[in-house]
Amino acid sequence: MSIKWSRTLKNQAFGMLLVAPATLLLSVTILIPLARSISTSFRGASLLSAEQPFIGLANYKALLSGQEFYHALSITLRYVACTVGIEIVLGLVSALLLNSRIRFRAFFRSILLIPWAIPTLVAALVFLLIYQADYGVLNGLLIQSGLTEKKLNVLNDLNLALYGIMGVAIWRQTPLAAVMTLAGLQGVPRDWYEAATIDGASKLKTFLYITLPALKPVLANVTLLMVVANFQMFTLFYALTGGGPADATQSLAIYTYETAFQAYDLGKGSAIGVIWMLLLLLIAVPLNRVAHRSMS
Amino acid sequence: MKGVYRLPTVRRHLLNRSNIGVYVLLAVILSLFLFPVYWLVSVSLQTNDDLFQFPPQWVPFKLTMQSYKGVLLSANFLTFYKNTAIVAAGSTALSIAVSILAGYGLSRFRFRGSHLLLVFFLSSQMFPAVTLLIGLYTLYSKLHLLNTLLALMLAATTTALPFSIMMMKTFMDGIAGELEEAAEVDGATRLKALIHIVLPLTKPGIMAVTIYCFLVAWDDFLFGMTLVRDLNMRTLSPGLSLTFLGELSTNWSGAAAAAVTATAPLLVLFLFLQRYMVEGLTAGGVKE
Numbered sequence: 001m002s003i004k005w006s007r008t009l010k011n012q013a014f015g016m017l018l019v020a021p022a023t024l025l026l027s028v029t030i031l032i033p034l035a036r037s038i039s040t041s042f043r044g045a046s047l048l049s050a051e052q053p054f055i056g057l058a059n060y061k062a063l064l065s066g067q068e069f070y071h072a073l074s075i076t077l078r079y080v081a082c083t084v085g086i087e088i089v090l091g092l093v094s095a096l097l098l099n100s101r102i103r104f105r106a107f108f109r110s111i112l113l114i115p116w117a118i119p120t121l122v123a124a125l126v127f128l129l130i131y132q133a134d135y136g137v138l139n140g141l142l143i144q145s146g147l148t149e150k151k152l153n154v155l156n157d158l159n160l161a162l163y164g165i166m167g168v169a170i171w172r173q174t175p176l177a178a179v180m181t182l183a184g185l186q187g188v189p190r191d192w193y194e195a196a197t198i199d200g201a202s203k204l205k206t207f208l209y210i211t212l213p214a215l216k217p218v219l220a221n222v223t224l225l226m227v228v229a230n231f232q233m234f235t236l237f238y239a240l241t242g243g244g245p246a247d248a249t250q251s252l253a254i255y256t257y258e259t260a261f262q263a264y265d266l267g268k269g270s271a272i273g274v275i276w277m278l279l280l281l282l283i284a285v286p287l288n289r290v291a292h293r294s295m296s
Numbered sequence: 297m298k299g300v301y302r303l304p305t306v307r308r309h310l311l312n313r314s315n316i317g318v319y320v321l322l323a324v325i326l327s328l329f330l331f332p333v334y335w336l337v338s339v340s341l342q343t344n345d346d347l348f349q350f351p352p353q354w355v356p357f358k359l360t361m362q363s364y365k366g367v368l369l370s371a372n373f374l375t376f377y378k379n380t381a382i383v384a385a386g387s388t389a390l391s392i393a394v395s396i397l398a399g400y401g402l403s404r405f406r407f408r409g410s411h412l413l414l415v416f417f418l419s420s421q422m423f424p425a426v427t428l429l430i431g432l433y434t435l436y437s438k439l440h441l442l443n444t445l446l447a448l449m450l451a452a453t454t455t456a457l458p459f460s461i462m463m464m465k466t467f468m469d470g471i472a473g474e475l476e477e478a479a480e481v482d483g484a485t486r487l488k489a490l491i492h493i494v495l496p497l498t499k500p501g502i503m504a505v506t507i508y509c510f511l512v513a514w515d516d517f518l519f520g521m522t523l524v525r526d527l528n529m530r531t532l533s534p535g536l537s538l539t540f541l542g543e544l545s546t547n548w549s550g551a552a553a554a555a556v557t558a559t560a561p562l563l564v565l566f567l568f569l570q571r572y573m574v575e576g577l578t579a580g581g582v583k584e
Contacts, residue, residue: 015410018401019397022457023398025453029432032435033431034427037427037431040434097322102318114333115329120515122559125544125552126336130332137354140352234517260429
């Protein structure tokens, strides 16, 4: 609904003046660092030495011929796919429940959102306590209910550690997905449903042919938000497992961080980051297109 | 919430069979999501001796504030707290000022490159922070910004700004332009029109951006971990990770009390202002 003032030069200039601070700030904090990261990826750069000789594609060749990068990539993709998939489904179910005829909807929505207001590191700390092998409450529940006989050591188990991290992410992020989906549900025009009722459509059909298509932009938007957030998830991996046990949770974020800041190989670290960024853009751009296609 | 539409089909279904099922399912989901919060608070209120036993106490029988005393008397913790508050407040103020201007510019004016800028603002959310971090680290080291709170403030602003601008633009798109046009005829300058006419109407948007930026800055871990080195420059998340997470094997109660204290201001802010947040999230994301 933006108004169309006459396109005088003065108006153009004023518009540019308004966006100048944002452009400047984002250039200094995103564009320039990004350009530096990309340039570093073609160099033999170390945190320990001042010289950064140009070495062409050597960093990329080293990465793509080794195993570690593919391992980290596969961990990351598995983590993102499972986490986001569960979050979308669980968020949709919660939103449908909250959208049905119930009392205290606003109150339920408020308390459901609480996990999202908790800092990610605190979320990690809470689950370190819950998962703890000897005295943790998860083992208390599993053993007291008879589901398992032996205590689980979730974060130290090669097969369980990644799921342990997913659980924390799902706990903290699903509420946001639910509330955004709920807002989308409340925006579906009511006469669409009335039309379907008149036509005698079943509940399942109404959901499949009216609710879901109407929610498509919202769901795409939620998916995009969650994919971007989880693709770059660092805090949970670092605080819960640090990439272990035996690299079982070595995600791209951890691998990049370790290569650049613990092994001091900035060039190789940048190269991982650059490939990783291209992959993320490859996934995010089509999602973004669906999300921002006009709803009306 | 402005939308009042509900699903007539679901409503009829519920009237027919009574909606106990919905309440039960909701109760299960809500308790799953709230249990970890309950558990954290419960651990923080017990002594470690009471905690190190199996099976665990589902409902604590002896409560003590001892661990909170320890946390609030810890000089390190108070320093982390102060640093986080400074970084969050500074970055929020910066984000609001910049995103009001940019949101207004993008909402009201078409100029050469305005569409390209919009794409840049949107896509800058997608560059992985760890990738940026390598360039940011070497850049800040050249500018002598490493180990300063200003570095953390700028980094948090980077994270929050793109989405803040989109939220602000969407809110301003929803405000009719006639009022400003009238003001212009009266001879008020454009900046005055922005301050006196548009801003008061954008209050919910400003609130939403405030909470969002504050949450983002308070949540930062990666930048706080790498861009500063000294213990007295640490913010809460890295600080907790470096001190209390290390002690986690022996002092659960202390770590939990620190975590609760670190989260409390966010929760208070959030519970009072979340109406705006929900509105803003929907606005910034869904509509063009």
